[in-house]
Amino acid sequence: MRRIITAAAVAFVLAYPTVHAIEVKAQVAPALPNSRIEIAYVQPTNRSYQPIYDRLKKRQVLEELQRFLTPLRLSRKLSMKVDQCGATTSPYKSQGPVTICYELIDQIEKIAANVDASLRSSAIAGAFIMVVLHEVSHAVFEIQQVPVWGRMEDAADRLAALVMLQFDEVLALRTIFGTTIFFNASDKTWTGSDFADVSSPEEQRYYNYLCIAYGGAPITFQGLVTPDQNGQQTLPRHRAARCASEYRQVLKAFNLRIMPFVDPNSLVTVRSMQWLLPTDIK
Amino acid sequence: MVAPDRHKIIRAYAARSFMKQIRSALRLRKDVMKLHLRFAAFALACAAVSDQPTFAQTSSELNNSLITFSYSPPKSAKYLPMMDRLKSFQILEQLSQFLSPLRLPHRLALEVRECGFVNAQFVTWPGADPAWRIELCYEFIQAIERVGPKQGEQSEFTYEDVVVGSVVGVLLHEGGHAVFNMLNVPVFGREEDAADEMSTFIALQFSKDVALTIVRGYSYLAKKWFAFGAPLYSDEHGTGLQRYYNTLCVAYGADPVLFKDFVDKGDLPKHRAANCASEYEQIKLAFKETVLPFVDQNLMKKVQAKEWLKLTPTQVTALRQQQQKQQQTFSFAACNLSSISGVYLALTVRDVSDPQKWQVHGWFPLPDEGCNYIGTFYGDKLFYFAFSGNNVWSAPDTDRTASKQCVDTVHAFDEAAGDKCKPGQVAVNFRRWVIGPAETGFTLKLHD
Numbered sequence: 001m002r003r004i005i006t007a008a009a010v011a012f013v014l015a016y017p018t019v020h021a022i023e024v025k026a027q028v029a030p031a032l033p034n035s036r037i038e039i040a041y042v043q044p045t046n047r048s049y050q051p052i053y054d055r056l057k058k059r060q061v062l063e064e065l066q067r068f069l070t071p072l073r074l075s076r077k078l079s080m081k082v083d084q085c086g087a088t089t090s091p092y093k094s095q096g097p098v099t100i101c102y103e104l105i106d107q108i109e110k111i112a113a114n115v116d117a118s119l120r121s122s123a124i125a126g127a128f129i130m131v132v133l134h135e136v137s138h139a140v141f142e143i144q145q146v147p148v149w150g151r152m153e154d155a156a157d158r159l160a161a162l163v164m165l166q167f168d169e170v171l172a173l174r175t176i177f178g179t180t181i182f183f184n185a186s187d188k189t190w191t192g193s194d195f196a197d198v199s200s201p202e203e204q205r206y207y208n209y210l211c212i213a214y215g216g217a218p219i220t221f222q223g224l225v226t227p228d229q230n231g232q233q234t235l236p237r238h239r240a241a242r243c244a245s246e247y248r249q250v251l252k253a254f255n256l257r258i259m260p261f262v263d264p265n266s267l268v269t270v271r272s273m274q275w276l277l278p279t280d281i282k
Numbered sequence: 283m284v285a286p287d288r289h290k291i292i293r294a295y296a297a298r299s300f301m302k303q304i305r306s307a308l309r310l311r312k313d314v315m316k317l318h319l320r321f322a323a324f325a326l327a328c329a330a331v332s333d334q335p336t337f338a339q340t341s342s343e344l345n346n347s348l349i350t351f352s353y354s355p356p357k358s359a360k361y362l363p364m365m366d367r368l369k370s371f372q373i374l375e376q377l378s379q380f381l382s383p384l385r386l387p388h389r390l391a392l393e394v395r396e397c398g399f400v401n402a403q404f405v406t407w408p409g410a411d412p413a414w415r416i417e418l419c420y421e422f423i424q425a426i427e428r429v430g431p432k433q434g435e436q437s438e439f440t441y442e443d444v445v446v447g448s449v450v451g452v453l454l455h456e457g458g459h460a461v462f463n464m465l466n467v468p469v470f471g472r473e474e475d476a477a478d479e480m481s482t483f484i485a486l487q488f489s490k491d492v493a494l495t496i497v498r499g500y501s502y503l504a505k506k507w508f509a510f511g512a513p514l515y516s517d518e519h520g521t522g523l524q525r526y527y528n529t530l531c532v533a534y535g536a537d538p539v540l541f542k543d544f545v546d547k548g549d550l551p552k553h554r555a556a557n558c559a560s561e562y563e564q565i566k567l568a569f570k571e572t573v574l575p576f577v578d579q580n581l582m583k584k585v586q587a588k589e590w591l592k593l594t595p596t597q598v599t600a601l602r603q604q605q606q607k608q609q610q611t612f613s614f615a616a617c618n619l620s621s622i623s624g625v626y627l628a629l630t631v632r633d634v635s636d637p638q639k640w641q642v643h644g645w646f647p648l649p650d651e652g653c654n655y656i657g658t659f660y661g662d663k664l665f666y667f668a669f670s671g672n673n674v675w676s677a678p679d680t681d682r683t684a685s686k687q688c689v690d691t692v693h694a695f696d697e698a699a700g701d702k703c704k705p706g707q708v709a710v711n712f713r714r715w716v717i718g719p720a721e722t723g724f725t726l727k728l729h730d
Contacts, residue, residue: 141470147568149462149479150471151520151528152561158470190513195523196531196554198561203515208472239516246473246518253468 032266033066036074040081049084049102056082056105065132068275071267074143080136092138100132111185119177125276126178130209133160146257153199154208158250159258161212165247169220171276176213176221180206210235215247344585346382348389350412351375356396361420367600368394368423371446376590377416377453380484383581386464391415392453400425402452404459414464416456423449429507429719433605439498441605442598446591447499454481454496467572474519475528479565482532490540492590497533497541501526507719527554535562610637611660613723616646617653620730622670624650627726628689630665630699630712634658640699642687653725662719665712668728675728677713684711 039062044053056062062080078096085101092098105128112123137156141148148155164175186202188194195201200208214221214235224235233240351374353365368374374392381390389412397419404416430444431437437444458480462469469476478500485496509522520528530550534541535558544550550558593601611634618625628644637660646656648668665685668675677684688703689695689710703709717724 145567146470147468147571148471148564149467149469149476149568149572150473151475152471152564154472154475155470158472190521192523193527193551195521196527196551198554198557200520200524201513201515204520207516236516239518242518249469249473252466253470256468257470 032070033063034069034072034074036072036077037066037069038077038079039063039066040079040083042081042083044084044102046084046102049106052102052105052109053082061128064275068270069136071263071270072140073261073263074140075261076143078139078143092135092142094142096139096142098132098135098139100128100135104131108182111182114185115181122174123178123181126175127182128178129164129175129276130160130179130182133163136160137163140258140261144258144261151198151200154205157200157205157208158212158246159254161209162216162247162250162254165213165216167271167275169217172213172217172220174276176209179209183209207235207239211239211243211246212250214240215243215245216251218244344379344382344581344588346378346384346386348386349378349381349392350389351378351392352394354393354395356420358396358420361396361424364420364423365394367597367604370600371593371597373449373453377450377457379588380454380585380590381457383578383585384461385576385578388412388414388464390460390464392418394418394420394423396420397422402456404456404463406463414460416453416460418449418453418456422452425507425719426452426503427604429503430605432610439502442593442601443495444499444502445601445604446593447495447497448503449499450591451481451485451496451500451503454484455500457481457484461573465573465576472518472520475525478520478525478528479532480569482529483536483562483565483569486533486536488586488590490537491592493533493537493540495591497529501529504529510716510719527551531555531558532562532565534558535560610662611658612662612717612721613655613658614664614726615653615655615723616648616666616668616726616728618648618650618728620673620728622673622730625668625670625673625728627656627666627668628687628712629656629659629667630685630687632660634660637661642689642695642697642699644689644695648728658723663714663716665714666726667710667712674710675713677711679711681711681713683714685714686710687712 041053041057041062044050062082065080078098080098080100082100082102082105083090085099085103088101088104088107090099090101108124108127108131111127112120115123134156137159138152140146140159141152141155161176161179164179165172183202183206188202190201199205210221210224214224225233225237225240227233235243353369353374356362356365374394377392391410391412391414393415395417397417398421400419400421402416402418402422404414406414426448427445429448430441431439433441439447455477458477459473461467461480462473462476481500482497485500486493504522504526507522508519508525513521513523515521519525527550530541530544531554534544534550534555538545538559545552545555614629614631616627625648626645627648628642629646630640630642632638632640646654648654665687666675667687667689685699686709687699688697688701688707690704690707692706695707697704715724715726
């Protein structure tokens with residue numbers, strides 16, 4: 001889509017100096033990893049992905065995800081892996097697994113290379129988390145037989161965006177920022193039967209994420225509706241006016257249909273922890 | 283359906299405030315009476331005691347005392363025949379019967395009215411009575427009638443199929459919004475897509491004829507109207523083509539035999555078709571879990587057993603006459619809003635007097651910083667070229683939609699399009715302009 005929104009997106013992250021100021025480690029007891037989630041780092045056959053494999057393993061990315069998902073009481077086991085897919089994505093299919101492709105991480109890193117150096121790690125981590133949450137959302141819908149109205153791919157995006165907003169504002173800013181950078185880099189022009197795809201156009205997904213973010217945290221994301229010098233808003237007025245109700249709608253759906261599978265005590269523990277500390281994502 | 287302009291709605295309601303004031307004094311009494319009657323199981327008598335004579339209820343066994351309907355007389359006389367057509371087709375009676383098996387927590391009004399804008403909408407309006415309303419604007423139906431296949435036009439669908447199917451599809455879409463809102467249904471995806479899914483899903487629960495009529499009509503509308511113009515990705519609605527493919531996919535997923543043509547003719551690409559059975563199952567599960575508990579099963583069976591959307595020969599004739607009347611013309615004005623003075627305009631158009639022929643006309647002078655009405659032309663598109671001295675407004679050579687025509691560089695001219703250039707003429711690229719399906723005319727604005 002390559003729209004001139006990067007500046008606005010960067011602006012709302014820079015507006016929060018605390019993003020780079022937090023250097024304290026979490027003081028609460030770490031959550032236990034979710035035993036119903038199995039993880040695997042599959043060694044890539046393509047050597048160029050070896051550094052990604054090494055970094056993810058050393059950083060224990062999947063282990064952290066296991067801890068993040070501790071409150072989720074899945075009715076069967078779910079396996080998550082990073083793997084070489086032969087494409088950037090390997091969409092979730094019934095019975096799993098959730099697969100994050102080295103190709104996609106490579107693509108995210110290449111996109112982030114164009115971002116200001118001080119924000120690069122936030123962009124990578126944010127986009128990575130978006131992709132993971134989107135895929136996990138698919139798995140949760142399928143395993144728990146959640147009734148989903150609307151297109152499944154958009155539902156997974158909306159649930160991912162909702163989760164991004166349930167932690168501190170630094171995490172919300174980082175993940176939404178990474179998401180916008182990722183979609184903004186797409187240069188695909190959709191025409192004709194492209195629109196038959198089950199996935200939505202990147203630009204549409206971009207606005208969906210921004211809308212949930214603004215709807216859920218209008219003060220944190222006020223920059224999205226601040227007019228630029230031409231009077232244009234990153235999130236146009238006609239959409240921004242509906243975002244609070246869009247957010248409430250997803251939250252209500254979550255509370256009615258997913259919360260019954262979430263352990264409230266460990267949810268409190270997970271929410272009280274600090275995720276994605278600057279030291280973590282270096 | 284189309285994003286409603288809230289301010290317009292507010293204005294429209296403000297205009298009716300006087301009526302509301304009168305009603306408000308009676309509202310309490312009416313509510314008490316209605317409650318009393320409901321508990322006394324005399325629901326059918328409700329309409330008789332209503333203080334609002336324009337609202338009515340069906341008197342058949344497919345009755346839901348919480349659903350009322352009204353055909354509000356339009357302010358513009360031009361919509362009166364439309365009101366009569368809708369009444370004769372009993373569109374609101376049919377919708378209220380369609381919805382009758384739903385156990386709703388609030389009263390729901392179905393209304394056709396003149397809105398002052400083109401839309402159909404589900405609204406909750408605390409000042410209105412009932413507050414939960416599905417409103418279909420005469421303007422919206424007029425737009426649908428204009429979009430329908432023209433007489434003599436090659437189309438796989440009949441005019442009446444398109445008009446009836448799309449109006450009912452739109453009403454069921456708004457019914458979907460009403461159900462989501464009133465029953466507090468969890469909606470994880472985008473609500474506009476969800477409402478489309480609800481509309482198509484409901485259509486598929488009846489006879490094959492009903493399913494075909496609504497799916498054809500609604501998909502036609504999505505492709506011909508909603509997909510008009512550049513996609514607006516920031517909108518809460520999907521793009522027109524997304525909605526078109528979604529509708530085909532849900533239908534094909536439900537009945538791959540009945541809707542086999544969609545895939546055979548290539549309307550629905552195979553890669554999407556492969557996913558449609560599971561998409562339909564997803565909607566079926568969502569309906570079963572979130573809406574079915576609110577459905578009166580016995581009444582639902584009666585609704586399904588009834589024959590719906592059947593047109594009498596008289597109604598078909600009335601619609602065909604309507605098709606004939608569809609003015610395939612548009613009015614056209616042009617403005618010079620540029621800093622350049624002395625602009626002249628040439629047009630390639632079809633004249634109303636001879637709609638089969640494309641003609642090239644020139645030159646129409648445009649006032650500096652002003653507008654001129656140029657005329658009324660046939661069809662849904664024209665091609666234009668304008669110039670002043672060395673400044674031109676034309677299509678680039680790369681524009682495949684452009685039309686190359688000859689213009690006289692000095693004198694006024696009137697030539698058949700496609701002719702070879704005569705002495706004193708040069709070929710230039712005319713830029714194409716297509717009229718929006720819901721538009722009756724347009725104004726071309728030339729800028730620097």
